[in-house]
Amino acid sequence: MNWRRNVSVCLLFICVSAFVTSKDGLFNIPLNWPKPNYNFSKNPLTKDKIDLGRALFYDPILSQNNTISCSSCHSQFTAFAHVDHALSHGIYDRIGTRNAPVLINLAWNKTFMWDGAINHLDMQALAPISHPDEMGESIEHVIYKLNQSKIYHHLFFKAFGDSIASGEHLLKAISQFMLTLVSANSKYDSLKRKESVFTRQEKNGYKLYKQNCASCHTEPLFTNQKFENNGLPLDLELKDFGRMKVTQNPNDSLKFKVPTLRNIEFSYPYMHDGRFKNLNAVLDHYTTGIVKSKTLALQLEQPIVLSANEKIDLISFLLTLSDKKFLFNTEFGYPKNILLSLPKD
Numbered sequence: 251m252n253w254r255r256n257v258s259v260c261l262l263f264i265c266v267s268a269f270v271t272s273k274d275g276l277f278n279i280p281l282n283w284p285k286p287n288y289n290f291s292k293n294p295l296t297k298d299k300i301d302l303g304r305a306l307f308y309d310p311i312l313s314q315n316n317t318i319s320c321s322s323c324h325s326q327f328t329a330f331a332h333v334d335h336a337l338s339h340g341i342y343d344r345i346g347t348r349n350a351p352v353l354i355n356l357a358w359n360k361t362f363m364w365d366g367a368i369n370h371l372d373m374q375a376l377a378p379i380s381h382p383d384e385m386g387e388s389i390e391h392v393i394y395k396l397n398q399s400k401i402y403h404h405l406f407f408k409a410f411g412d413s414i415a416s417g418e419h420l421l422k423a424i425s426q427f428m429l430t431l432v433s434a435n436s437k438y439d440s441l442k443r444k445e446s447v448f449t450r451q452e453k454n455g456y457k458l459y460k461q462n463c464a465s466c467h468t469e470p471l472f473t474n475q476k477f478e479n480n481g482l483p484l485d486l487e488l489k490d491f492g493r494m495k496v497t498q499n500p501n502d503s504l505k506f507k508v509p510t511l512r513n514i515e516f517s518y519p520y521m522h523d524g525r526f527k528n529l530n531a532v533l534d535h536y537t538t539g540i541v542k543s544k545t546l547a548l549q550l551e552q553p554i555v556l557s558a559n560e561k562i563d564l565i566s567f568l569l570t571l572s573d574k575k576f577l578f579n580t581e582f583g584y585p586k587n588i589l590l591s592l593p594k595d
Contacts, residue, residue, distance in 0.1 A: 276300065277357070280434040282442070283470050286357035288371055288429060293422050295429065298408040303427030304585045305405060306420065311395050312375075313385035315341050320378070320424070323350040326582050329513035330354060330431060336524025340384040347383070347488050349524035351509060352517050354433040354576070360475050364506045364522045365496050372425045389417045396420070401589065431582060433512050434470075437570040442470075448570065455567025458560055462536075463511070465549045472511035472571065478547040479504040481540035485523055492522065503545050515572045529568060533561045 276295040279286065306312065310319040323338045324330040330353035332338065338346035348364050362368040368377055378384040379392065396402045396415040407413040409423060440446040448456060459467075468474045477493040484491075484504065493502035506522045520526040526535065536554050540546070556564065576582075 277429065278432055278434075280432070280439070280470065283434070284358065287360050288357040293372060293425060295426055296409065298405075299410070299423050299426045300430055301585065301588050302405045302409040303423035303425065304582075305402075305588055306424050307427050308584050311399075312379055312387060312392055313341050314387040314391075317341060318385050320375070321584075323378075323384075324353050326579075327516070327577055329433070329517045329577065331517040333516070333518055336519050338384060340381070341386045344383040344386075346381070347490060348522050349519060351507075352513060353428055354431050354510065354512060355471055356431065357429050358471055358475075361507065365493050366477060366507055367496050371428065372421050374428075375421055375424045389420070393417055393420065405588075431576075433573040433576040435575040436512065436573040438567075439470075439573070441570070449566070451563045451566040452570055454560075455563040455565065456570075458556070458564045459567050462554050462556070462564075466508045466547065467511045473508045475508065477502065477505040477507055478549075479543060479545040480506070480536075481542070481546055481550050482521060482525070482535070483539075483541045485525070488523055490523065501545060504543065505545060511568060512571050513573055513577065515569050516577065529565050530561070533564065537561075 276297065277290070307320045307324075310316045310322070312319060318341050323332045325332060332350040336349055338348065338350045340346060351364065356362075356371055359371065360369070362371065362374045363377060368374045376389065379387050379389060393415050396406075402415060403413040406415050406419060410419050412419075437446055437448075437452075441448060466474055466476070466478055466480075479492075482504070491503050493505040493507075494500065496502075514520075514529070518527060518529075520529075520532050526532050533556065536550075537556050540550055540553070542551075
């Protein structure tokens with residue numbers, strides 16, 4: 251099936267405060283944002299499906315040895331990324347080859363993963379479930395385990411009117427929960443709504459961002475969703491050539507998906523392999539560490555020059571992209587309230 255299509259939301263919307271909210275109140279589009287790419291008509295949101303997806307997201311039952319959940323590598327308090335180590339860790343202490351990216355504003359994404367190997371959110375969960383160094387499980391065995399659980403009998407019946415779990419319903423439910431992870435309540439957003447003002451440093455940092463960063467990290471999503479070579483030297487151990495692994499096109503060598511800058515304060519370590527532990531190291535790379543190559547992003551062919559004070563100002567602006575209401579929203583956390591309300595096995 252070809253999922254590569256740009257689609258618009260087929261829900262009816264009403265205007266509420268700073269958001270355009272779906273008629274059922276389950277999905278918010280911040281005002282002045284583009285329409286999502288996700289086709290909601292193919293998987294209409296319901297509270298019961300979101301609840302099921304949330305339970306699955308936090309349940310290690312998706313892994314081969316029942317020890318690793320989606321939340322193991324995507325913690326809410328770090329913008330659904332992972333900060334404990336550079337590369338993802340999976341079953342039996344296996345180590346992956348890439349850093350876990352943030353899971354926010356996914357309804358606007360056209361592709362997923364650092365190399366764009368997945369092109370539809372409903373299929374995204376298959377990658378970590380089946381990856382031998384992450385969850386190392388088969389979708390068939392996951393479904394078998396779910397169908398042994400009385401709790402999931404109830405959750406699947408509430409969500410889909412059928413107590414028997416299926417691969418399609420599993421993936422669509424996880425997708426529904428991830429669709430709700432909309433982050434748009436940072437200080438930057440309140441400024442855009444004319445509810446706050448920047449400090450002198452933040453204002454100057456915003457100017458520096460627009461001069462040096464905005465062509466790739468484009469407002470309001472703070473990503474252009476393209477694949478770029480940002481001048482990182484090749485890790486000789488991992489030998490990860492990024493997008494080229496998917497396309498087999500040498501012109502995609504060392505290109506990785508441009509990540510969002512939203513909540514960047516909390517989503518360290520940075521880059522596809524987590525090589526930089528802090529924002530200072532990131533800025534040092536862009537000012538003094540760029541490696542020239544045939545596929546280097548055009549925006550980086552000319553050196554970026556920032557003084558020490560300008561780096562401080564730019565980081566001050568980046569901190570305005572932190573959305574603590576999102577990071578501590580109880581609706582996105584472990585679904586204790588959902589599970590306690592159901593009969594136990």
